[in-house]
Amino acid sequence: MKSIRILLGALAMLAISLGAVACGDDDEGSTAADEATTEDAGTVTVTATDDIEADEYSFDLSATPTADTKEVTFQNDGERPHELIFVRINEGFTVDDAIKAEGEEGTTTPVGFTFAKPGQEAKPIEVKKPLEPGPYVMLCTVETKDKVPHFELGQREEFDIE
Numbered sequence: 001m002k003s004i005r006i007l008l009g010a011l012a013m014l015a016i017s018l019g020a021v022a023c024g025d026d027d028e029g030s031t032a033a034d035e036a037t038t039e040d041a042g043t044v045t046v047t048a049t050d051d052i053e054a055d056e057y058s059f060d061l062s063a064t065p066t067a068d069t070k071e072v073t074f075q076n077d078g079e080r081p082h083e084l085i086f087v088r089i090n091e092g093f094t095v096d097d098a099i100k101a102e103g104e105e106g107t108t109t110p111v112g113f114t115f116a117k118p119g120q121e122a123k124p125i126e127v128k129k130p131l132e133p134g135p136y137v138m139l140c141t142v143e144t145k146d147k148v149p150h151f152e153l154g155q156r157e158e159f160d161i162e
Contacts, residue, residue, distance in 0.1 A: 042071070043069075043072075043073065043124075044062055044063050044072050045062040045072075046072060046074050047059065047062075047075045047076075048074070048116070050080055052079055055148070055153050056153060057078070057150040057153045057154045057155040058155060059156075061157060065136065065159065066161060067131050067133070067162075069127050069131055070127050071124045071127060072084070072086065072124065073124045074114045074116055074121065074122040074124075076118055076119065076120055078118055079118050080142065081116070081117050082155065083115040084113065084115075084139075084140065085110075085139055086111040086136065088111060088131070088132065088134055089108055089134065089136065090106060093106075095137045095156075111125075111127065111131065111136070131161050133160075133161050133162055134161060135158065135159075136159055136160070136161060137156065138156070139155060139156040140155035140156075
């Protein structure tokens with residue numbers, strides 16, 4: 001888990017320096033992002049929820065981001081702090097590759113990062129340039145009391161931008 005924290009800490013620091021955001025659910029079937037409309041993808045809202053007793057964590061996206069997404073807002077409706085890391089997975093890599101790389105440069109391109117305390121909305125992340133086609137992920141690296149990152153418990157959303 002320490003190596004995951006190092007990787008994701010490095011991603012978060014890089015994302016902060018670039019300024020943007022996001023996090024989600026990892027499902028082989030349909031995901032919240034698949035089911036969300038793309039009509040109003042200019043602003044995408046990501047809502048974090050948690051059921052601490054059941055170790056269940058999730059992200060709900062108001063729409064799937066598109067190349068035209070300009071802003072990502074992050075609302076924490078959970079009982080614990082959550083963060084939103086939004087990155088593009090670079091060609092030749094997978095999300096799992098990026099996590100295993102422990103912050104190695106070249107696996108991802110940060111879009112943005114934000115953090116919200118329970119019941120709060122984070123400052124919106126402004127997407128400075130159109131999102132390039134390719135695979136993206138939004139995830140939360142905050143850990144449970146048992147040191148399990150939230151993205152391993154459901155706060156991980158993967159999607160492609162055409």
